[in-house]
Structures are given as structure tokens and as C-alpha cells.
Amino acid sequence: MITKSLVIISCCGLLGLGCYPDRLLAQVPTVSSRNNPTTYEDDRVKIVIQNCSRKQQDLVCNAILTSKNSDRTVNLSGDNIRLVDFEGNEYYPSIIKLANRVGENNSIKTELIENIPFKASFVFTKVPTNLTQVALLQIPLSGEVDTTVKFRNFSVIGAAPVVTKAKKTPVTETAAVNIPVEASGDNNLVCPDRTKILYRATSKSFLMYICGAKNPTHYVGLSRDGSQGITLRLRYYDRTQFSADNGDTNYTIAANRLVVRRDSRIIYQEKIQVLQALPGTISAQESTSKLKVKKNSTSLPANLNQKRSFTSQPILKKMYHDRSTKSVLYFFLYCESISKLRSNSSSETTDIIVKFKH
The missing domain is CATH 2.60.40 (Immunoglobulin-like)
Structure with a gap:
């Protein structure tokens, strides 16, 4: 028995974090x-x-x-x-x-x-x-x-964490009992009562779910074999970020990563793959280069359409040489107006008169 334990400890030591992620959830x-x-x-x-x-x-x-x-x-x-x-x-x-x-x-x-x-x-x-x-x-x-x-x-689900001092402090969090892997699409097996899966992601070590009736309310994390898990109420969320606390330990999903912090110090992080984004959001795996921005050139006056084709660098250089404060102010008002017009998808025509005083 002692020899077997020593072999397991040695393997964990050689593999580094190989044995560590599973300890993020209570055994x-x-x-x-x-x-x-x-x-x-x-x-x-x-x-x-x-x-x-x-x-x-x-x-x-x-x-x-x-x-x-x-x-x-x-x-x-x-x-x-x-x-x-x-x-x-x-x-x-x-x-x-x-x-x-x-x-x-x-x-x-x-x-x-x-x-x-x-x-x-x-x-x-x-x-x-x-x-x-x-x-x-x-x-x-x-x-x-x-x-x-x-x-x-x-x-026990929802208990305060037990802090253990070690070279690499594990997150000894709470565990759910017998939660099946992926849950075969059955929300009730993963999410708390009367809620459904709104977001799913996976990593090398974990399965992650965001649950809620209409809006996100809970974070559920599982080990990949489904034998260990944690259910926490969300502290904060937006379209691409979710954060939940368990005592002094924080779980955050953001920028394609799961980050676990204790006392504001990162103790574990892992790259994730988004399987199901929130309704109405873009999956983190979708390339932004594929996004097409619809522009309606007819919504701009003809003279402004013409000016959009020129680079602002010569004008900017000229303005830097101009010592008139008013000229600089007019120039930046002009740039701001052009920026707003570029993002305007309506059919309304906006007339802007920019006067430069030299």
C-alpha cells in the first residue's frame, strides 16, 4: 500500500500539473x-x-x-x-x-x-x-x-472552501454528486432547478456550463469524467465573460481561458473551447475577419464620400504645422463626424460643414 502511494505521488511530481487540475474540485x-x-x-x-x-x-x-x-x-x-x-x-x-x-x-x-x-x-x-x-x-x-x-x-454543494497550505495550493471547492458528462443535452442533470444551459465550453481538464432561466445565473464546472463538480451563483457576467466566487476563490471565463484566482492571485488557468455561446453572441472561436460590416455609402453626402477615400495623414501633418488652436479643434470635429457617419447604417443624410480658419 505504501509503495503504491509513493508511485502515485512520484507520477504526479513528474507530470507537474497533470495531477493538479482534478484537485480544483473536491474529491x-x-x-x-x-x-x-x-x-x-x-x-x-x-x-x-x-x-x-x-x-x-x-x-x-x-x-x-x-x-x-x-x-x-x-x-x-x-x-x-x-x-x-x-x-x-x-x-x-x-x-x-x-x-x-x-x-x-x-x-x-x-x-x-x-x-x-x-x-x-x-x-x-x-x-x-x-x-x-x-x-x-x-x-x-x-x-x-x-x-x-x-x-x-x-x-456538500455550496460550502465554504477549505484552505490547505501547500507548494501549489489546490482549490478545495465543493462537489456535486454523480453529474453525467455532457448530460446528453438534459438541462436538469447539470443546471439548478428550473434553469437551462445557456453557454457551454470545454478544456483539457473540465467541462463548463453557464445556466439560467432567461439570463445567466449559475456557473457549473465538471471534471471531464463527470465524477466531480461545482455549482456557484454568478457574481458578474457580460456577453463574453463570466465570474463566480466561492469564498476567497474566484472562477472567471474570459478571452478563451478559464482562470482560477485565490485572494486575487492566479493559481490555475487553462485554455478553453466554446461549444455554445450565449444567444445573440459570437462564439469565441469565430474569426472576426469573417464579419461583414454593412455600409450604406448613399447615406453620406457626395463630398464626404469623396473625402473618405483620402488618407488623413497629409491633413494631419498640415494641421500640426498650423499654430491655430481653432484649426486643430475643427479638424478633430471633422474626424469625429466622419467616424460617426461611417458607423451610421440609416438612410438619413447628414450635412456637416467644417470650416477651417488659417
Whole structure:
């Protein structure tokens, strides 16, 4: 075991950043479906933990419960459901929900219909904001399904970053659980609720998405195998730039690059390829030389059309030799007018009289 660890460390050292980009996202155990830390299944019931996410001072864990082979009645009690962190602290939910119902006295009972997924959520209060990993989420079921399900070692979405001091400080950010690569175009598998993919980009190490209902609201970053991810609310965006913060760490997409900064210092950057630009924008991969600017020469007076064909260099040289301040002022007013006329695509005719006083 020690020898294997040393070999892995040596390979990372030889490859430089080869092992570093994956550490920009919190580590999520890569396991087979038979041993998935967020899924439990037997011959009666299947339970999937979708995520545990930070909402202000609360930590909300969302799950899907599905009865198999027949309809079954189940009971959930908040007094028995518990969340444990890696420091041994225990937390119990103050609110539990199942389907569209909220539990009374912190407990709920319902009949699960065969093969119909029922949504459940557990709201834990007073959980530290820097909690990034859940050591244990224990969910006891009673009724026709009498079992205790335990989920171990999975990540929290929206937690404050954990800063570790190292020669190359990794961005130990939050992780989403089981987000598929590219998501096959299904917005709901990548974006937060009721939003869709507005922008997509890829790099050597990551997949990047900008999500929103109409306007961009969230940044989602995934490792290329889809096992690790981060979801952040955008702090700033325009047509070609997106920026999101997680504590003192900033993620920015701009100028064909993903740049990660901590305390305003660049700790990682990588070239990206834009796969889907925002609606109404030009993809970063499109060459600006292909753009055709429509000019309507008839919108200019004949004398100005003629003057456009001459270079302004002789006039400029003449103006520099002219000591009259007014002449220089008139000249620059003339240049500004020509510039405005060149960008004017309307059919209106503008008459400009420029007088030079020598």
C-alpha cells in the first residue's frame, strides 16, 4: 500500500500539473454502481441521495425514494435521521418533506407507489458553513420497509472552501454528486432547478456550463469524467465573460481561458473551447475577419464620400504645422463626424460643414 502511494505521488511530481487540475474540485470517491455511496437498493426499495446543498444557514439533503415490486407504506422520523461530519458532530433535521407534504412533529408517513419516485428532503440547521464532506447520513425507515440506510463520504454543494497550505495550493471547492458528462443535452442533470444551459465550453481538464432561466445565473464546472463538480451563483457576467466566487476563490471565463484566482492571485488557468455561446453572441472561436460590416455609402453626402477615400495623414501633418488652436479643434470635429457617419447604417443624410480658419 505504501509503495503504491509513493508511485502515485512520484507520477504526479513528474507530470507537474497533470495531477493538479482534478484537485480544483473536491474529491468524490470513484466507485462502481454496486458500491455507490449515494445509492442504496434492495429488493423492496431504492434510495438515491441527489445532493446535500447549502442554503444560507441550513444544509438541505435531497433524496429519491422508490418502492420496488409493490406499493409499500413507509415512516420517516426526524428524531432518528442524523448527519455526522468528520469531527464526530451530529446533526438532526428540523424539517422533513416527502412528496409535496411536510412532516408533522418532525415525522411523516406515506404509501410509496411501485416504481414511482418520491422526492424527499431533510433540512439540517446550524451546520458549519465550512462543512464540505458528509461522513455519514443515516436514514431509518419503518413500516413495510423496516431498514436503516447509511450513506457515507459524499460532498456538500455550496460550502465554504477549505484552505490547505501547500507548494501549489489546490482549490478545495465543493462537489456535486454523480453529474453525467455532457448530460446528453438534459438541462436538469447539470443546471439548478428550473434553469437551462445557456453557454457551454470545454478544456483539457473540465467541462463548463453557464445556466439560467432567461439570463445567466449559475456557473457549473465538471471534471471531464463527470465524477466531480461545482455549482456557484454568478457574481458578474457580460456577453463574453463570466465570474463566480466561492469564498476567497474566484472562477472567471474570459478571452478563451478559464482562470482560477485565490485572494486575487492566479493559481490555475487553462485554455478553453466554446461549444455554445450565449444567444445573440459570437462564439469565441469565430474569426472576426469573417464579419461583414454593412455600409450604406448613399447615406453620406457626395463630398464626404469623396473625402473618405483620402488618407488623413497629409491633413494631419498640415494641421500640426498650423499654430491655430481653432484649426486643430475643427479638424478633430471633422474626424469625429466622419467616424460617426461611417458607423451610421440609416438612410438619413447628414450635412456637416467644417470650416477651417488659417
